Amino acid sequence: MANDFSVLGRRSVVMALAALAIPFPKLHAAGGLTQLPLWPGQPPGGGGPQGTIVQDGSGAVSNISTPTLEVFLPQKPSGAAVLVAGGGGYRRIGLVKEAYPAAYWLAAQGITAFVLTYRLPGENWNAGPVVTLQDGQRAIRVMRANADRFGIDVNRIGVMGFSAGGHLCGMTAARSAFRSYEPIDAVDGLSARPNYAALIYPVVTVQPPFDTTNTRRSLVGDRPTSEASAAWSLQTHVGADCPSIFLVQADDDPIVSPQQSRILDEACRGAKIMVEYHRFAVGGHGFGIGNAEASVALWPSLCRHWLTSLSVMR
Template sequence: MIGRRKFMTCTLAAATTMTALASTTVAETFEFQKGHSFLHDTQNDVSSGLPIWPVQPPGGGGPDGGERISQHGVVTNVPFPTLTILRPMRPTGTAILVAGGGGYKRIENGPEAIPAALWLASIGVTAFVLTYRLPLEGWLSGTLAPFQDAERAIRFIRGKADHFGINPNRLGILGFSAGGHLLGMEAVLADHLNYSPTDALDTVSGRPDFSLLIYPVVTVEAPFQNTSTRRVLIGDHPTTYQSTQWSMQTHVHPGLAPFFLIQAADDPVSNPANTAILQAACEYNGVDVERHLFSAGGHGFGLGKPGTETVKWPRFAENWMRTHNFL
């Protein structure tokens, strides 16, 4: 187990590197960044590498050594789940928890989560990037590990709303691919806790006030089961019950907060039926939902693939949040 000070230093340096890489990409590619500004706070305890658990995560175990971050900001070997916080120069009070994808084998923080956090900060949203535990990295909680982290993260943020300067009633989620599955499952099962409470923060509501899901994995049921998400979480030969219980649409019910969904029609990883299935479940249960299906863009386009209409989704999402009074 690495020491806390060494862990904090390594995590901060890695997150700063990812932010620099992502900032360059965003500035070069996305016109909506012009005229906006953000503050990446690395000077106090509300900074990169903020642990969400007071002690060791539930169950124990985990990988040896520190986080491994590729040159593109892809994270593996996560020894502690943390939040990287990007704060706006002109905060609106709205906050969003962000999770990158990666099939529960890695976390696409550099390509997805950090650029999204930069965009959110540019429109006045305090962004919290979750670096969550990966099920195959030796955690005794197994497949529950990342879900425990998501459940804890939203309670942690809401419970410390005054400290972070945010409105606890305007706390949303933004997930990409498997990160969309992770946070989407937290949204539909917000009252369910997969660990024993550790402190007063675990008594706070885990219900997000809105959900933005970008090319999410929604279902692991046939015929849409050929994803890393399904293989990691329930294996190659799951029961029908397992497939149903690990699929988001199963748990949609009246009273959920609104959903905003984005996908490309040529997505080769998460079949476009995923967002259609979630949209149908929301509509059946009277849950507010808006879905945008772009003709091209593939999978993993983050804030948008240049040359396709997927680059429009951040503006659509911003307008949607304003319409719903979240900005």
């Protein structure tokens, strides 16, 4: 990601948070925002888009040839860390509206945030949709590999995703044992399992009748087989190794059916996975952090209490 984009994106978020009266954390003078490459060279599988990253008017990005982690450092790190993934139907990634505000909020809680700019399935990657999971798994491993550098407790690393980013974080949590790529270095010897997952209005299933999302089109196309639809539906992978999940969705969501979160809630309970599901009557889709006047705007406070209950916040 070019430096000028990072500065512009950061300035936009700072102004937005100030207008919403959300606490903006001070950053280490020597660190500030640090960017880490996800892979030591070309990502696995080959292919991908040409040219530079593209930013639209909302601050969402696409044409991603080099996935990265952008590190948001709290003034007083607590040892906890969270991987953040914005949504966009796997066609773009909402950095300015979703990922950056979440990262600043996390940093204000003393949690080191890593914003993931991940590869998009429709951008000519030879490996197809699995590139998203490859980037999710690699990101958790890179975070663990840099634990000493950033003062991170390797047992307090989580994920937070919005919409399609919620699907990616959910799959990363539920499919941590799945080998999505062949190991390429010592980093890949580390665990890809997050210790907890916060999923905010996530896409959960791409199976009928909830197969109307852009996420479904991006992952499995217009005429998917039932096997492909099941493989990319999060609830089919929830099992004993899945970490605790925090789940938020509004009943008036026009993009992702609220039934999706209910499906995941039921799957977690059936697998005896700890799940905290907050269902709000009003909020729509894409409310992020601080972007709603309804009661759904309370979800960050609820998430903080949940993190405290898991001993992530100390």
